[in-house]
Amino acid sequence: MNTELILNYLTDLEQNNCRDWYHGHKEEYKAANAEFEALIQELILRIGVTDSSILHNEPKDLTFRLTRDTRFSHDKSPYNPAFRAHIAPMGKLPVPVGYYLMIKPGGRSFLGGGLFADMFKDATSMIRDHIAKHPDRWETVITAPGFTKNFTVSGTSLKNVPAGYDKTHPQAQYLKYKSWYLEYPISDELLCSPEDFLALAADVFTQMQPFNRFLNTALDGFKMPERP
Template sequence: MDTFEGIPFEGIPDAAFRFYADLEHNNNREWWLEHKATYDSAVKGPLTLLLAELEPSFGAAKLFRPNRDIRFSLDKSPYKTAQGALASTAEGMGFYIQLSADGLLIGGGCHTHTPAQLTRFRNAVDAPASGEALQAIVDDIEAAGFAVEGDTLKTVPHGFDKDHPRAELLKHKSLTAGVNVGQPGWLATPGAPAEVARRWEELRPLVDWIGRHAAP
């Protein structure tokens, strides 16, 4: 983030979304190199500045690499068609933002797990106090317009009642929530960090619960 230090955030321009719309049809090294200046000025720069303004409240965020890992993929397209970033509270969890041709996605939660984490998560969901607290958090998040997602099992995991009152939560192997806000007018203004912060604050109870009960 040092490259942009001292530069005020003025908004994410429409050119960022056009860049990714064009990339979807021109996903090759030649096109990328020809348009890298647009990536730097319309995507990387503004997102870096936006995240710097959010850092005091949510911690430092890391922009993901734009290159895809194609070593084991049948799809050899070299570049991601979205730019993501994570303000991490612990390994694999925190507050997430993603910019693509579809607009801006704002999310948070835990997207990875270890067997030990998963065991702690399920035990906390099963326990009445912590489990009911998580259910209330998820209900509030859904009421606020977020989609609750994550990797899930088809059935309740072994060792838990299939009619458990929080059966759907027990099926989760990861737990995230997000909302695609599209391309609202505020995104191209200096007020964008406040709008992102408002949504991240709505997700803070989920991130805090996971950090308390299922951290690495």
């Protein structure tokens, strides 16, 4: 498994972020993407030891395109020089939550978990309600030694506790959130050692599982909005 090939391709794409270069280096893309999919396949097998809900996935169904939507962005670069994947029970859909990997050169790679999307109001309400009803369970998850060693809960947050929730609730700070996610940074040096990376990634993703399970319990019954 050649992870350096992945990093080298993405570095070249970042330095030559235009359609002419991208289309002129399709073979390099195919080679790097094949290595990334092999990495995802190995992660599926290792995560699957403790979470069998993701074992049915095919790597090609979990990855995201390199192209960017530049319509509302000042940055008109056509490509995001990053390989990304979401390994979850329903593939790369954001719900149920799963395990996220982004490889981006320059120390910008990370492992993630939880709900990154904050545009699904029903999902936000379901998680808030679950935290409000089960503050002790939430506290147990986010104060576990394996959790506090590796993670801090991040997410888009309101300034105040939203209407309908107790402002003095013991988990009031988390009721302000509209998304709840985790990020674990990964260095380029670690990525260049595939076996070391895979061992660490499997361990980090395993440590995320109680957090993901809490959110997925809250999200039971959620349906993704249909596209118009």
